[in-house]
Amino acid sequence: xxxxxxxxxxxxxxxxxxxxxxxxxxxxxxxxxxxxxxxxxxxxxxxxxxxxxxxxxxxxxxxxxxxxxxxxxxxxxxxxxxxxxxxxxxxxxxxxxxxxxxxxxxxxxxxxxxxxxxxxxxxxxxxxxxxxxxxxxxxxxxxxxxxxxxxxxxxxxxxxxxxxxxxxxxxxxxxxxxxxxxxxxxxxxxxxxxxxxxxxxxxxxxxxxxxxxxxxxxxxxxxxxxxxxxxxxxxxxxxxxxxxxxxxxxxxxxxxxxxxxxxxxxxxxxxxxxxxxxxxxxxxxxxxxxxxxxxxxxxxxxxxxxxxxxxxxxxxxxxxxxxxxxxxxxxxxxxxxxxxxxxxxxxxxxxxxxxxxxxxxxx
Numbered sequence: 001x002x003x004x005x006x007x008x009x010x011x012x013x014x015x016x017x018x019x020x021x022x023x024x025x026x027x028x029x030x031x032x033x034x035x036x037x038x039x040x041x042x043x044x045x046x047x048x049x050x051x052x053x054x055x056x057x058x059x060x061x062x063x064x065x066x067x068x069x070x071x072x073x074x075x076x077x078x079x080x081x082x083x084x085x086x087x088x089x090x091x092x093x094x095x096x097x098x099x100x101x102x103x104x105x106x107x108x109x110x111x112x113x114x115x116x117x118x119x120x121x122x123x124x125x126x127x128x129x130x131x132x133x134x135x136x137x138x139x140x141x142x143x144x145x146x147x148x149x150x151x152x153x154x155x156x157x158x159x160x161x162x163x164x165x166x167x168x169x170x171x172x173x174x175x176x177x178x179x180x181x182x183x184x185x186x187x188x189x190x191x192x193x194x195x196x197x198x199x200x201x202x203x204x205x206x207x208x209x210x211x212x213x214x215x216x217x218x219x220x221x222x223x224x225x226x227x228x229x230x231x232x233x234x235x236x237x238x239x240x241x242x243x244x245x246x247x248x249x250x251x252x253x254x255x256x257x258x259x260x261x262x263x264x265x266x267x268x269x270x271x272x273x274x275x276x277x278x279x280x281x282x283x284x285x286x287x288x289x290x291x292x293x294x295x296x297x298x299x300x301x302x303x304x305x306x307x308x309x310x311x312x313x314x315x316x317x318x319x320x321x322x323x324x325x326x327x328x329x330x331x332x333x334x335x336x337x338x339x340x341x342x343x344x345x346x347x348x349x350x351x352x353x354x355x356x357x358x359x360x361x362x363x
Contacts, residue, residue, distance in 0.1 A: 011071030012050075013173025014082055015124030016042065018146045020050035021084035023131040024064035026142065028055060029086055031135050034064055040131050042176035043123060053081060061087040073178045075185070076157045077169065083147040084128075093141040095129045102151020103171060108164030108226070110199030111192055119160070119170040120146055127176065146171055159189035159230055163196055187237040193229045194241055200226055205247050207231035207238040209254030209269065216350040217253040233258070236267025239333040246337040249358060252330050253344040256322070256353055257304040262343075263325035267333065281307050284321040290314060308353070319345055319354030327356040334361045 019040045028034040037049040055064040063085040070078035089096050099105050099118030106113045112122050120128075133139045148154070151168035155161070160170060172185055190207075197205050204221065207229045208214035214228055231238040235252065242250055252262070258269040260276045263284075282290075282299035285307075290298070294314045301307040311318035327343040334341060342357030 008073075009071035011069050011073055011075065011078070011178035012048070013124075013176055013178055014068060014077055014080070014148070014169065014171045015121065015127055015173030016040065016048065016176040017050065017066040017068045017082035018084055018120070018124055018171050019127040019131050019176075020048075021052075021064045021066045021082055022086060022128045022144050022146075023135060024050075024052055024055060024066075025062045025084050025086045026132050026135050026140070028057070028064065029062035029088075030140075034062075038064070040127065041134075043127065044175055044177075046176075048176070058085070061085050070178050075178060076154050077148070077151075080148050080150065080154065082171075083149070085145040085147070086132075087143050089141040089143045091141055093143070094139060095125075095132060095141075096143045097125060097128075098143060098145040099167065100145040100147030102148035102154070102168040103146050104151075104155060104160055104165035104168040106164065107166055108196050108200070110196035111163065111165075115164075118146070119165045119168070121170060121172055123174050124171045127173075159186070159193065162225065162228070162230065163189060163192050164226075183234065186232065187234050190229055190231055190234060190238050191241045193226075194238075194245055194247075197226055197229070198245060198247060202227050203247055204249040204251070205229055205242075206251035206253060207235065208252075209233070209235075209258045212348060212350045213253040213255060213344070213346045216346050216352065217251060217344060220344075220352075221251070233268055233270040233273075235262055235269055235330070236333065239267070239330055242339075243334050243337045246334075246339045249340045249342075250330075250334070251342050251344060251358075252326070253346065256308050256319070256345050256347065259326045259343065259345045260304045260322050262329050263322045265329055267329075276304050278304075278307060281318070281322075284325070285311055285316050285318050288316050288318060288321050290316040290318075305348075308347075317354075320356065323354040323356035327359070331361050335363050337361050 024038040034055045036052040039049045053065045065083040068080045104119040286295045298307045340358040345353040
């Protein structure tokens, strides 16, 4: 397993695991037997070997199973068993993909696969075709069923339901490698959420940092579930994609702490990327007329929530100033997109603290 310069172990995507399982199963069905370990080639050309967890035959089919190792990434599918079952298909069929237990099915437009297809993404499909062709010397006629036992429960912790993928997980991967804490799958899900919303003809979407801001924003605007984009900490991942794939109206919403970080130019709002600068929060309060004493207290606050509490007690409109600055950060990222933008701030109870916009995005 590879290690990055930060000494975090890299892992393998579900697509890589499915490819390894499929190649091993195909070898068992029509080749010299189940190779263990089984070697596959990743999209970047790296050769990687996987140990088989189990393998066998069922009637006219062969199957093999690989345990997913996500490395040091907090991946919900770490430790999952990824199984591929293969059987011969009618001549001229090519490689046909099926969703087995725990693998979802696409039901909404806008994704890289049409509704009705198993949620096995294009790159893993290409990897599997390439791996099977390497065994046969040509692309065979074969039905490949990918299963992830327990995948339906795991999918509840992903954004699949929001994307219209029902019944289980997606088989993902563009490089075949999981980079720890890159959260590539989450960001990809955000992008696919935008694609689905656009394909459904929705003209207003909302990116929210969490459940509280999402429920409040949805109630405020009466938006359908498909318009709600669970951006979490990835404001940059959402806004950059919307710049290239705009809709008429974009709302960015979240709690005061994360929106304060956005106001200070952070596009990744997670605490590991840094904390809000309380001195800058104090400067905003000063610009809103706070006394020297209140400014000093805010500068020494232990949290953004505490600073807001001080400002509210002193009658200082800190919320609108933060909303305005956060709007400007988002506007700068969206520059060139023909759309309206607003930013909403909520407290932990879901009460709106401040808003700015909607106003047209400017260059």
